[in-house]
Every structure is written in C-alpha cells, then in structure tokens.
Amino acid sequence: MKLKFWQKDKGAAPKIKKTKSREWFDAIVFAVIAATIIRVFFIEAYTIPTGSMEKSLLIGDFLFVSKVNYGARIPMTPVAFPFAHHTMPITGTKAYWDGVQWKYRRLPGIQEIKRNDVVVFNFPDGDTVALEAQDRDYYEMVRSAGWQAVHSQYTVTSRPVDKRENYIKRCIGISGDVMSMSNGLVSINGKAEPMKNTGQIDYTVKFKSSDVNFSVFEEMGFIIERDIMAVSQDTYNFIGTPEMMDRVKKLDFVASVTTRTAKPGEAEPSIFPQDPNRKWNADNWGPIQIPKKGWTVKLDSATMPLYKRAIEVYEGNKLEKVAGGWMINGVKTDSYTFKMNYFWMMGDNRHNSLDSRYWGFVPEDHIVGKALFIWMSYSTEGSFFNKIRWSRIFRGIH
Known part of the structure; x- marks a missing residue:
C-alpha cells in the first residue's frame, strides 16, 4: 500500500508553542552566555578610575581591552556570577565560589607583551584584602600599622588570581630585562629610556618675576591648581610631559626649569622590595632583573x-x-x-602612581589583556553635554 507523502504521521506528538515568558527567558540566557564568552575570550570594557596614567589616559575614559592579543586566559575561578568581578553590586558579598580552582592556562595570542604596551592585569598584591579599605594595599597597611592593628580593625579575606582588582599601567620592562631608575630616568639593560610624551613628572619652574599670565599655560594643556601649584612668589611646581615642559622653557619670562625628584640615597620604606639594606626611593632604585621563564x-x-x-x-x-x-x-x-615570565609595570603619571616600584613584578598569569582604544570619555566638570570629551572617543591607545 502506498502512503501519500503529505499524510500526517498520526504517532507524532504535537509541537508545543513556547510562551512569551519562556521565549524571553531563552533569549536572556543566550545573551548572557554570548556576552560572557565575548568578555572572557575576546574583548571587555573597562573604565579609568584614577589619574595614574595621565596624560595618556584620563579619569572617566572607558576602554575596550583585547583578550586576543596576548591570548585569552582560561577562567581560573570558573564558578562566578556573570558580569560581576569579585563583589556583588547590591549585597556586597562574593560574586564567585573558590571551591573550584583551575590551574593557569592561556590560549595562543597574536603577539607577546612588548615594552610600552598599555596592559590590564590583576593587582599582584591583591591576594589579601581588607574589605573596608579595598582601595589600599593590604601589605602596605600591615607594614605601616602592624598585622594585629589591621586584622582587628578590618575584615581580611583572600582572593584568587583572576578575582583580584584590575589595574592598568604601561609595561616598562619585559622578562629578562635589567631595570633601574636614576633621578626619575628609567634605564633598561643599561640604556637610558627618556620618558615618552605620554608620561609626566614634577618640575620646579622659576619665573623672572612674580607677574605671570597663567592663561598661557592653560593654552598649553595645563590645569591651574592641579598641574601648577605655587611654592613661592616666583617659583611653582609643574606637573607635565617632557614636550609640554620644553615649551615652558622657551617662554621669555621663565628663568629656569628643573626636574623635581627625590635624591639618591633617601630611603623610601614602601619601595619594593621594602629592604632596609637598599636605600631606594620612587625616583632612584635598582638594578633589578625581571624574572624570565627558565631563568x-x-x-x-x-x-x-x-x-x-x-x-x-x-x-x-x-x-x-x-x-x-x-x-x-x-x-x-x-x-x-622560574616557571613563569614576569613584567615591570609603571604609570605614566610617575609621581602619582601605585605601580611596580611599590609591589614589584607582575606574573604572566595575572595578565588580563591589552588596552586597544577609548570608546567613551567624560569629565566630571561642565554641563551634561560638555562633559563628554568628544575628541577622545574611538581614540587609539599608544
């Protein structure tokens, strides 16, 4: 007996149509999974909360950071709440479960970390945190106040590598480099590396008279009372890039411009490696050899x-x-x-940056990704529309 090809199979179950709520649920689940995959393996958005990278990156810049360039890091703490880093936004509780921990693995990347790359990484000293003072380095707190004082005053907890705070700095030294700094000038493998025009440091500027038109400096890009502070009637402290300060030197009413750095031998106890036998400070330290895998x-x-x-x-x-x-x-x-490669990270705003000078090397398993470009930027000053820094939108990071 022949069956007609259009004849319905009487044994087939009728197709159940999804309800609107089920369709929305499926769509949300798919969106969360897709967004999580993109964030973990391809690209993620970050914001700049501090001024440690001025002038290259400003407070209020929103960045896209590539996970592909250096190779995406496989999640080390896989059980976590989507879109939350280490803390739930409302409850303040942990946004992850550290009962399952995977060892460090990274997918192949398209490049190695190079000197002067702007890199996002997990804070190396962030393995231990005082929850009520998360913006402070726990180890520095212990050094200054003592273990007992910190633990009696704060709730102290530990965090896995990939749930530590995200930092962004410029990679100054790569694995195997020998680093040092003298009077604010970095040397790499014995060769002096003058600060690029994205970096800034403190200068002392002496004028020929106390009658100065400061609008000239505003036109150059300085911010009065932030980048320029009075020391005396004719002497001021400037914070600027080498390029900006070269222009200041050429002004006919400027008597002198000198770099303002700490003196060699003036020990700063918080400078890495916090060794009393090393009389180092933020402007004078080293030499230090950065560990390299196999060294x-x-x-x-x-x-x-x-x-x-x-x-x-x-x-x-x-x-x-x-x-x-x-x-x-x-x-x-x-x-x-050594089993891993390490890196030396520093902020472009050299005298306003918590970086490797204070906590040392950044291990390769802490590397998150490479900063690519600014997708949005806004200032806290001005009207709502004028707060947006239009000239910085979709600007590449160099």
Whole structure:
C-alpha cells in the first residue's frame, strides 16, 4: 500500500508553542552566555578610575581591552556570577565560589607583551584584602600599622588570581630585562629610556618675576591648581610631559626649569622590595632583573628580598629559611628556576602612581589583556553635554 507523502504521521506528538515568558527567558540566557564568552575570550570594557596614567589616559575614559592579543586566559575561578568581578553590586558579598580552582592556562595570542604596551592585569598584591579599605594595599597597611592593628580593625579575606582588582599601567620592562631608575630616568639593560610624551613628572619652574599670565599655560594643556601649584612668589611646581615642559622653557619670562625628584640615597620604606639594606626611593632604585621563564637565580641575602614573593606566592612553593641556606618544598637548595615570565609595570603619571616600584613584578598569569582604544570619555566638570570629551572617543591607545 502506498502512503501519500503529505499524510500526517498520526504517532507524532504535537509541537508545543513556547510562551512569551519562556521565549524571553531563552533569549536572556543566550545573551548572557554570548556576552560572557565575548568578555572572557575576546574583548571587555573597562573604565579609568584614577589619574595614574595621565596624560595618556584620563579619569572617566572607558576602554575596550583585547583578550586576543596576548591570548585569552582560561577562567581560573570558573564558578562566578556573570558580569560581576569579585563583589556583588547590591549585597556586597562574593560574586564567585573558590571551591573550584583551575590551574593557569592561556590560549595562543597574536603577539607577546612588548615594552610600552598599555596592559590590564590583576593587582599582584591583591591576594589579601581588607574589605573596608579595598582601595589600599593590604601589605602596605600591615607594614605601616602592624598585622594585629589591621586584622582587628578590618575584615581580611583572600582572593584568587583572576578575582583580584584590575589595574592598568604601561609595561616598562619585559622578562629578562635589567631595570633601574636614576633621578626619575628609567634605564633598561643599561640604556637610558627618556620618558615618552605620554608620561609626566614634577618640575620646579622659576619665573623672572612674580607677574605671570597663567592663561598661557592653560593654552598649553595645563590645569591651574592641579598641574601648577605655587611654592613661592616666583617659583611653582609643574606637573607635565617632557614636550609640554620644553615649551615652558622657551617662554621669555621663565628663568629656569628643573626636574623635581627625590635624591639618591633617601630611603623610601614602601619601595619594593621594602629592604632596609637598599636605600631606594620612587625616583632612584635598582638594578633589578625581571624574572624570565627558565631563568635560574642564586638564592642569597641579596636576591631573596627581590624574588622571595615570586617564588613563594606567585609560583606556589613552600619556602623555608634554614641554617646555611634555603629549603624549597622540603629540599635544600641554593638556586631556583622560574616557571613563569614576569613584567615591570609603571604609570605614566610617575609621581602619582601605585605601580611596580611599590609591589614589584607582575606574573604572566595575572595578565588580563591589552588596552586597544577609548570608546567613551567624560569629565566630571561642565554641563551634561560638555562633559563628554568628544575628541577622545574611538581614540587609539599608544
């Protein structure tokens, strides 16, 4: 017997039409999954909350950061609430569950991190946090106030690598580089690297008289009472880029322009590696060799202050001081071979930046991505429409 091809199969179940609420639910689930995949593996939006990268990046800039350039990092804490970093926006509770932790893995990237790249990374000192003072470095708080005072006053917790605060700085040194700084000038592998025109530092400017028309400086891009502060009647402290200060030097009413930096040998206790035997400050430090994967360092009293945290915390080894040397994971040794690459990050606003000068190396497993371009920028000053910095929209980051 022949069956007609159009004859309905009487055994087939009737198709159930989705309700409107079910359609909305499915659409939301799909959107969340798609957005999460894009954020984790391709591109993510960030904002600039502080002035540590001025003049290149301003407070109120919104950036797109590429995960593809250096290779997307596989989530190390996979169980987390979508679109929240480490804290739920309303309840203030943790936005992740650290009961499941995956080891560090990264997809292949299209480039290696280069010097002068603007990089987003997880704050290396953010493994321990005082919740009521999250904008402060826990370790610096302990050094200044003591462990007991901090733990009695604040709620202290730990965070996995990928749930630590996101920072953005410029990569000044890559793995294997030997870094130093003298009178505010960075040297890499023995070669002085003058600050680029995106960077700024403090200068002392002396005028020939106290009668100065400061509107000239506003036209150059300085902000009065922020970038220019009075020291005396004819002397002012300027914060500017080398290019801006070259223009100031050429003004006929300017007597002199000098870089204002700390003196060599004036110890600043908060400077990495917080070693009393090293009389370093933010403008004068080094030399420091940045660890590189496969590099072996000799363990002694000179190197351990520099590399102890990297060996113990970042690379997860049990480190013990014993008579005549060190033990790593129960084995006595006088050397260590690094398993990861490290980087040296600094802000462009050199005298207003918490960076590697204070907490040292950034391990490769903390790297989030490369800053690509500004998609929106607004100022806190002016009318609503004038707050938008139109000239910065879709501006590339260099």
